[in-house]
Amino acid sequence: MRGNNVLGIIFSNVHDDKIRELTEKRTMGSVPFGGRYRLIDFPLSNMVNSGINKVGVITKKNYQSLMDHLGSGKAWDLSRKREGLVMLPPFGNESTVPNSRIESLYSIKNFLHNSHEEYVLLTDCDVVCNIDYADVVYKHTKNQADITVVYRFGKLPKKICDPTVYTLDPDGRVQDMLINPNTDSECNYGLSMMLINRHILMKIVDDCVSRNLYSFKRDFLQRNVLNLRIYGYEFQGLTQTICSMNSYFNANMSLMLPTVRKELFNPIRPIYTKVRDDMPARYGLGSSAANSLIADGCVIEGTVKNSVLFRGVHVGKGTKIENCVIMQDSVIGSDCHMKYVVMDKDVIIKNERSLLGFKSYPVFISKGSVV
Secondary structure, eight states: OOGGGEEEEEESSTTGGGSHHHHSSSOGGGOEETTTEETTHHHHHHHHHTTOOEEEEEOOSSOHHHHHHHTTSGGGTOOOSSSEEEEEOOOSOOOSSTTOHHHHHHHTHHHHHHOOOSEEEEEOSSEEEOOOHHHHHHHHHHTTOSEEEEEEEEOOOTTOSSOEEEEEOTTSBEEEEEESOOOOSOEEEEEEEEEEEHHHHHHHHHHHHHTTOOOIIIIIIGGGTTTSOEEEEEOOSOEEEOOSHHHHHHHHHGGGSHHHHHHHTOTTSOOOOOOOOOOOOEEOTTOEEESOEEOTTOEEOSEEESOEEOTTOEEOTTOEEESOEEOTTOEEOTTOEEESEEEOTTOEEOTTOEEEOBTTBOEEEOTTOBO
């Protein structure tokens, strides 16, 4: 199946309420990750690597930083006269369900109607992974499925938002679907990715809106488990579900492991992002850095250990940073001590400051703060 027969739809705002500290002034999709990326880079790059050349990004609010990051889509080879990257800003009435996918899909029904692709790939921005969607499309057509949901077998991530658990028969067809079950055992839990026939998608969305049903998981999926041919696709690769500040911190810290970086940043299916031309990182006399990801444009005059530093970060003399995530263009003064800290963009830390958190509860400093 040709990848260009698939239309990609990315929901950028759906899980904004899970990490309010980071999404107060930005969408979930534009949350920085891994030194130089944004969360939307992963689903967008996965689509491009799978041959999908038309992608719509649904936004609802606080999407200025997202638009600045995506631009025309040139970094993902989606800047084209036809197809390419399409921003889909909010339009329509408010529903009783916050960030309703059904409401969002209904508001872009003209975009869906005017598209010519046979299939639609729906995904959120809360799962960091490197997946080949071409294989999902192949399994979908092989099973003659109406809907194919992507799932993973294992224990539910902590604080995941309304998890879905699937029961499948030996052929992979979904027989039952539970929402937010009370279970601690291993199960088939959904990854907020699904492939569906475009005409079926529009038909179900219209039906849900006409009945005032706006819960995507209950009214769109669960209500149609027995009516449609819904199959599951098990993804066995690395996944990081961002559903809390602690999970965000741990996902960044996991990048210290070579095995994680090797699987997530596969050179065969690279993760693309907006290019910022800057000088290489500079290290002053007496400085040291160990087991850290340090982006270009950084100036290191102190000690950095087990940390992720985004572009343009300045670390002063005598400062010790350990197990921290420091975002873009932040400045840390001299003789500071920081441990288990998540620092947003453009933060200024004055000289001789100490900020100490815990692995289970990192300290967060909001964007533009002066401490």
